[in-house]
Amino acid sequence: MGYSVLGLIKLRRGKRAQTTVEIAFVFVGIVVLFAAIMQIWFWSNKQIVLRQESYNAKRVEAGTSSDNYILQWPPTYTPEELTENKVLRGE
């Protein structure tokens, strides 16, 4: 378990080492968690762009008048799978 930074200075040498190791582990965990959250955020933003592209691809059909007009909705788009590799390794 980590100690407060000011407290570290006053602690014994052995405790300080333990705290340093714990902080190192926690810091790595926090960075990984933050990176994973950002990857999910990027994935979500990318879906908005991809969906817009597939929507725009149908604009000529949607804007052409005909007697047997077909509603161009929903867009033919399948969201990208959000995998563990994508979230944790950014692949």
Next chain:
Amino acid sequence: MIYLNKKGQAVAEMAIFGTLILLVFGVLLSFMQQFNDRQYVQMEAFRRALEKANSYTGDAEDGAGASVQYTLVQNRHQINLAGGYRQGNNVTQTGSANVYWAIPKSEKGSSADSLLVFKVNEDEGVFKYNDYIPEPHRRTDEDGNERPTYWVLQTENMNTESDTLFNETNVKNEDTYAITNQKTSRLKDDIVTAVPYKIVEKKSSDNDYEGPTIEEGILYEVKQGVYFDSDGQYKYSQSNTGNEVVRGKTWVTPF
């Protein structure tokens, strides 16, 4: 004794910091859902307006076409950070589009109808502008000349009333072989969406002038209930009013 206190402080610090990280993650998730839903609603409103304008024939026989003011209202279920197990939160997303598309009618010199269309979740209401404004009070007369005073139909802000019932049960059974946990949530959510309108007098010489209210009321009102569709999404429809969505999970921890 000093070490014990310091340890306690560190645990408290981590508990607060961890909660903050989870809170930030939850808020980000909520934003993701909102951005996605908003995009869907705006896209759909325009495509449906195109379809309605192109396909509407009305009473006249001069082919299809209309001037459409399309409003799409969707109640989406979003995460609720403070809610119970699968409780969610009902968020209303609105998109609108205006389309004037009457090629066959224009070719034959016929005027296209003006429509107000409200699609609330899965139910649609179509209203013809001229049904509310009698001929002597329309903006132009039969020869196309502008009248000095005329009536206009204005829709007001939509009213939404929701009646939500949610409860959550946890059942835990222990025997000599395993611990069985069962978690169940029950959600009942009825929403009444109403679109008020009023008819007011206008002057062609003064755009800012708004005369007395001639008439006011509710243009479209619909009551809808929540259901869980086959794609795994919560949706609302008139035919599901009073419906209860029951979801749950069971997990067993063997010894």
